[in-house]
Amino acid sequence: MGDIRRRRGIVALGLTALVTPLTLALGAGTAQAATCTTGTGPYQKQVEKFLGLTVDGKQSVTDCKAVQAFQTKHQISPNSGYAGPVTWSVMDLMIKQKAVGTNPNKDGKCPTDKGRIACVNLTLQLSWIQDGSKLIYGPVPVRTGRDGYETRTGLKKIYWRDIDHVSSLYNNVPMPYSQFFDGGQAFHSVDKSMWSPPGSHGCVNMTKTTAAKYWDLLRNGDDVFVYGRKPGT
Template sequence: MTEGQPGLLALVLRSGRRNTGGAGDPAVEDAGVPAEPGAPAGARGLAGARAPGAECDLRTGPYQEAAEDHLSLPEDGVQSADDCEAIRQLQVRNELTAADGYAGVETWRIIQFERAAAQPSSLVGCGQETGVVVCVDLTRQVLWVRDGTRVLFGPVPVRSGMPGYATRTGRFAIYQRVEEQWSDLYDGPMPFSQFFSGGQALHGSYREIWEEPGSHGCVNLRYRDAERLWRALRVGDTVRLWGERDG
């Protein structure tokens, strides 16, 4: 199920579960950065993104060939004006603020997300779980939720731990939910926090999801995705994470 499409999520929304679960306050390990003063919660927009026709970065990026393949461009591995504009449009539609047409690591992550969204058969790796399970592919930086063989939510892009702050891998369960968490450690908001391992949580971010180098260990989602995920999950639901953030 791709972003914006009506899907099966509505069948499993559990309204009324807005309270926290579990005992005690976790030592949270991440935080987002608040939106600009006066902006509504979760607002991000494309302010600062290059407008159509703006000057492109004509350097050849490290993911040039991947971008050419993904966008069905002539595959010569060399940036051109036409390549740059096509890559820039890819960046704009995925809300990359620095949409300059350069095929850097942010563009690679966008390609990984779009490929996952376009190929439901690629949503594998979560094991033989029964019931609702959150699947987090750290290599591709995407998350989805399934119930048995049905995909109920996603895939959506995520941002996991940066070097030195790796997101833990393995099988966990959501043990506490806090709708309006604040990280004292990093002095920032963590909206729709769903904790699965110590201070590591699935939560929304006011920062651009493609921002490098990564989180402080939590699995960050776009604000709107985190809000939808909050309505879909409850304490005790399984979370499985595998792979490693590259780039």
Template sequence: MSLSLCDEPRRRWPHPPGRVVVLLIALAAVLLPLGVPVPTQAAPKPPTAPWPVPVPDLEQWPPYERNKRPPYCTDQSGPWQKQVERHLKLRTDGRQSPQDCKAIQRFQQYYGIRHAVGYAGRVTWGTAVLLDERAHPNRGRRCPRTGYSLICVDLTRQLMWVQRAGKVTFQARPIRSGAPKYRTRTGWYRIYARARHHRSTLYGNAPMPWAQFFSSGQAFHGHSGSMYAPPGSHGCINMRPADAAALWRKAGQDARVYVFGRKPA
């Protein structure tokens, strides 16, 4: 796959820096006698809150209820009913009850999941997994502990993170890996090419922002669609654009990558 790596133009001062300083001093000398406040440097911003869990996705509709519109609570069990019940500490029997639906609906509303009708679909379950695992995604130690920074990709849980010496340095993010006919390859890799504004040369010039290639054309890159939309990508690791940009800043050329697991059917 051919890559067109683009360099950003350097920023240039519209005027020499010394001239700008002289102009600012002259302006202050004129304004101070008039009592006009001179703008001062803004105070440093407080530290940002911990990484949030944005959920810009629509939950799938329960079967046979596409003509209904919220607000209502479905009586149908979702494909991830047991898992969501377990996460919410409900009775884990895999069967929807009015109490289950209300609890799931509250969870969906709290995290901004649209189509919040209490159906335990792929977006609700994916959000629950992210909440459980984002700070400690390697409890099972399937991603090896190394002395260097390592990008870990878990196809089974559809998550990625970065760790070093067993410590998570980049909390888990949701991903969308390859569809059954375009499986994401497992194993050890390195980032061998990066292109901030890449477009696919194979799939209709599709945009691939923040692309970081690790295996014969397969790359981490931003994707504007849902992370939970089936069946999957053409083999790349799709990420939400903001997450792909954050990984771009965190990783770099020759960063090590370990891909493991198998995407659920």
């Protein structure tokens, strides 16, 4: 299993709201596709509004480049600048995530009688840590199992932690800050966008920053509750 290094000390964390920028700068470092479509997509107006563009429902060179940059940033393929259903579904999810604010358990679906618990809302692709009804960290966007590899729902417990885990199942892929809670399914960091479709192979993917916070805040035996259904599964 390798050495498991535990981080110790007191971690002071305030309430962290999900922040999702709704505009994108087209920087020089942004990779672009070879061609940019001239076609107007079925979600043209919605995408234009999301990106802060002129909302006229007609594809322009400016529109295409902005949509293309968004697609490249979040690994949406093809990244041709077309305002199609996949691109809009990512944007729509971002809007819904931001609307949650600092009250992710408003519906009361994640148990408040378990003490410290990590909650995962598959429907909104959000996770957070709470203690009773008190929010400790989050909510933060996560990337869960794609169709056919769904993250399993229900009440679980963290049973194994490996900060430098490497997957033996998926071609020795690094899985930093792994905290396993259901068979091979774990919280761990990935080096990609949390909104990159179609999703993981069942794990709850996180940014490195989020995964490190979860590592500091959780321990073996802590509860994890997964509920809802990921869009598209």
